[in-house]
Amino acid sequence: xxxxTRRAVVAGVAAxxxxxxxxxxxxxxxxxxxxxxxxxxxxxxxxxxxxILMPAFTRATGVRVExxxxxxxxxxxxxxxxxxxxxxxxxxxxxxxxVGEFAxxxxxxPPADPALFASMFPGVADTVAYAGRPHAVPWSVxxxxxxxRRDLLAMADHDEPPGDWDAWRAAGLKLKRRRPDDYYVLLYxxxxxxxxxxxxxAGARLLRDRDTHGNFRSPEFARALEFYKSLxxxxxxxxxxxxxxxxxxxxxARGMFAIYPxxxxxLVDLLDLLNLRGPARRIARxxxxxxRLPGPDGPGATTGVSGALAVSAASRRADxxxxxxxxxxxxxxxxxFQPLIGNLPARADAWPAMRLEPDLLRxxxxxxxxxxxxxNIPEWERIRTEVTLSAERVVRGLMTLKEGLADMDRRADAVxxxxxxxxxxxxIA
Amino acid sequence: xxxxERTAWIFAGPVLAVIALVFVLPTAMALSLSVTDYSIYxxxxxxxxSFVGLGNFAALFxxxxxxxxxxNTVLFAVLGVPMAVGTSLGAALLLNDRAMRWKPVWRxxxxxxxxxxxxxxxxxxxxxxxxxxxxxxxxxxxxGLPAVDWLGDPATSVPAILLFVTWKxxxxxxxxxxxxxxxxxxxxxxxxxxxxxxxxxxFRHVTLPAIGPVLILAAVMSVAGFLxxxxxxxxxxxxxxxxxxxxxxxxxxEEGFKWxxxxxxxxxxxxxxxxxxxxxxxxxRIGRRYEWL
Numbered sequence: 001x002x003x004x005t006r007r008a009v010v011a012g013v014a015a016x017x018x019x020x021x022x023x024x025x026x027x028x029x030x031x032x033x034x035x036x037x038x039x040x041x042x043x044x045x046x047x048x049x050x051x052i053l054m055p056a057f058t059r060a061t062g063v064r065v066e067x068x069x070x071x072x073x074x075x076x077x078x079x080x081x082x083x084x085x086x087x088x089x090x091x092x093x094x095x096x097x098x099v100g101e102f103a104x105x106x107x108x109x110p111p112a113d114p115a116l117f118a119s120m121f122p123g124v125a126d127t128v129a130y131a132g133r134p135h136a137v138p139w140s141v142x143x144x145x146x147x148x149r150r151d152l153l154a155m156a157d158h159d160e161p162p163g164d165w166d167a168w169r170a171a172g173l174k175l176k177r178r179r180p181d182d183y184y185v186l187l188y189x190x191x192x193x194x195x196x197x198x199x200x201x202a203g204a205r206l207l208r209d210r211d212t213h214g215n216f217r218s219p220e221f222a223r224a225l226e227f228y229k230s231l232x233x234x235x236x237x238x239x240x241x242x243x244x245x246x247x248x249x250x251x252x253a254r255g256m257f258a259i260y261p262x263x264x265x266x267l268v269d270l271l272d273l274l275n276l277r278g279p280a281r282r283i284a285r286x287x288x289x290x291x292r293l294p295g296p297d298g299p300g301a302t303t304g305v306s307g308a309l310a311v312s313a314a315s316r317r318a319d320x321x322x323x324x325x326x327x328x329x330x331x332x333x334x335x336x337f338q339p340l341i342g343n344l345p346a347r348a349d350a351w352p353a354m355r356l357e358p359d360l361l362r363x364x365x366x367x368x369x370x371x372x373x374x375x376n377i378p379e380w381e382r383i384r385t386e387v388t389l390s391a392e393r394v395v396r397g398l399m400t401l402k403e404g405l406a407d408m409d410r411r412a413d414a415v416x417x418x419x420x421x422x423x424x425x426x427x428i429a
Numbered sequence: 430x431x432x433x434e435r436t437a438w439i440f441a442g443p444v445l446a447v448i449a450l451v452f453v454l455p456t457a458m459a460l461s462l463s464v465t466d467y468s469i470y471x472x473x474x475x476x477x478x479s480f481v482g483l484g485n486f487a488a489l490f491x492x493x494x495x496x497x498x499x500x501n502t503v504l505f506a507v508l509g510v511p512m513a514v515g516t517s518l519g520a521a522l523l524l525n526d527r528a529m530r531w532k533p534v535w536r537x538x539x540x541x542x543x544x545x546x547x548x549x550x551x552x553x554x555x556x557x558x559x560x561x562x563x564x565x566x567x568x569x570x571x572x573g574l575p576a577v578d579w580l581g582d583p584a585t586s587v588p589a590i591l592l593f594v595t596w597k598x599x600x601x602x603x604x605x606x607x608x609x610x611x612x613x614x615x616x617x618x619x620x621x622x623x624x625x626x627x628x629x630x631x632f633r634h635v636t637l638p639a640i641g642p643v644l645i646l647a648a649v650m651s652v653a654g655f656l657x658x659x660x661x662x663x664x665x666x667x668x669x670x671x672x673x674x675x676x677x678x679x680x681x682x683e684e685g686f687k688w689x690x691x692x693x694x695x696x697x698x699x700x701x702x703x704x705x706x707x708x709x710x711x712x713x714r715i716g717r718r719y720e721w722l
Contacts, residue, residue, distance in 0.1 A: 073667075076687060077686040077687045080469070080472075080686070080689050081686060083472070084472060084689075101469070104469075104470075104473050105469060105472045105473040106473055106474075189669070189670065190667060190669055239578075239581060239670075240581055241580075241581065241666070241667065241669050241670060242667075243555065243580065243665060243666055243667055243669075244555075244559070244560070244580055244581050246555065246556060246559065378469050378470075382687075382688050389671075389672060392669070392670070392671055393671055396583065396670070396671050398583075398671060418466070418468050418470060419470075422470060422477065427477065428470075
């Protein structure tokens with residue numbers, strides 16, 4: 001086999017020449033919806049399983065929906081590129097942290113119908129606001145919690161994880177002495193969730209001066225980073241990235257770690273709602289439970305990634321698009337979805353009808369009543385990523401704590417340079 | 430214009446047009462983008478776009494991560510090219526040996542990784558590299574060596590990825606080398622043997638000059654390939670741990686498509702372009718000096 005044969009090349013060129021104009025026409029005609037169906041993009045389990053919700057919508061409205069599932073790791077660039085290329089779907093799922101960014105670039109149509117926000121949890125609508133006005137409709141709420149192995153914590157003489165940092169860490173040390181080859185908690189070095197949850201619990205304000213400068217050298221954030229680092233230094237958490245642990249739920253079942261901080265989507269795996277694992281590979285229900293994350297002096301406010309639904313400003317079928325949003329966020333849809341993928345409805349009036357053990361639901365409800373504010377600016381996603389990279393260097397001992405905090409401020413200020421200039425010029429708020 | 434010239438233009442015209450459309454035009458656009466501060470704010474409102482001259486290049490050369498990415502890329506190329514080309518040559522020499530049996534089977538088996546999907550094989554290799562359960566660490570354990578956290582330690586992540594890349598790509602050059610080796614004149618080899626040349630001297634003075642041009646070509650292509658390493662770290666490590674596998678292309682991808690700083694990303698693209706051009710020119714000069722090209 002060498003270079004392709006001449007015949008293959010000729011055939012390829014001919015196919016390109018024939019195919020390209022066709023593809024171009026289809027895209028240009030109606031924003032990409034070739035067969036007249038509404039386009040919907042979603043990430044994670046929501047993307048995989050929302051086709052199940054669509055037949056009911058099609059029956060009621062006669063509108064067909066084409067669902068595309070995006071991987072979380074590539075969703076941000078995919079959506080941005082789609083906006084730049086004029087190829088955004090009619091309806092898309094966005095985590096609340098991205099709404100401000102996509103609203104700023106003019107990609108989103110703000111919802112006009114206040115009924116969409118009826119009976120939302122308090123504070124949830126604020127997380128999708130831009131310029132004082134919501135630009136998406138909250139769909140699910142996902143506060144960061146800790147799932148724990150009861151049998152393993154019992155080895156450290158605890159029924160549930162202690163609520164304050166010192167006792168929580170002490171329980172981990174006790175467990176580590178009993179099981180030196182395993183760990184206490186799984187915190188991925190390339191995910192921001194753990195560190196920022198601790199920062200939220202410590203009450204850190206992450207940006208200052210109208211969100212134009214990093215505020216990571218504040219005593220609160222320093223305290224959170226110190227605690228975070230100590231978990232790795234003491235061997236309580238593996239120095240691992242998300243690419244290194246192929247099946248964290250299986251690792252949790254094997255007892256590689258006793259505490260797994262995650263959002264409610266882990267319920268799907270632990271309860272095996274989709275019956276993917278089979279009884280033999282499940283963790284028995286009496287051997288795990290869920291609690292709020294520890295805070296410096298007991299559980300406090302944490303941020304979480306909530307899913308929201310937004311309609312593209314470029315959609316030519318805004319009415320159908322809003323009908324789809326209304327359908328997906330309706331109580332029946334939420335109740336149909338919840339047992340499938342474990343997400344928790346953003347509307348409080350769907351909660352009483354949920355068929356989930358009250359023991360499991362209670363900590364989530366408590367945490368939802370205590371949300372932590374997070375900056376809603378386009379750069380936030382990047383700042384979080386950059387800060388996580390600095391934190392990784394601190395954890396690996398490539399930087400001291402103090403250098404790490406200064407590095408975080410330096411990175412945040414560099415990312416915010418453009419915004420600073422625009423704020424100073426009075427072009428944006 | 431003579432009739433002959435006209436005919437020549439008719440034949441060359443379509444190709445030139447395509448080159449202008451898919452190569453010259455995008456390059457010119459990237460060049461013009463690289464002197465602006467195109468960012469997500471420009472996407473929101475064109476009035477936020479401004480001309481910054483060489484500001485992007487200044488920012489780039491002042492960014493420690495860019496230098497780290499450049500250093501990582503050079504490390505990948507310096508270690509990877511000899512590793513990949515050497516493996517290809519070694520495999521080709523073995524395949525070319527007369528004592529070798531089942532040659533077509535070996536050729537197919539060794540070439541197979543090249544035609545598999547990068548992403549799929551990278552995921553499989555992630556399992557092989559797993560610290561606790563990976564095959565590689567099992568093998569190390571069997572001969573009494575301690576386990577290595579291949580993809581989790583900044584010191585071993587580059588070798589780990591190089592191991593994977595070499596396995597993935599050596600088959601292609603191996604096939605090229607087998608073709609070149611079959612053209613090594615047998616009578617020359619025979620004469621060298623009669624003159625008492627050992628295996629090494631036969632390789633050095635008969636085989637190597639004969640396959641020299643092919644070797645240079647393989648090296649040029651490999652250098653260009655390694656300088657553009659992206660998919661492997663993207664799938665296996667996401668540029669980590671501690672950004673030890675962030676390459677220039679990965680850096681450009683993050684700046685451009687993840688964070689939408691297209692001005693800065695275009696500047697990176699130009700730097701990379703000139704880097705590859707410079708290295709290729711040096712290699713071509715070396716090849717000419719030894720009269721291989």
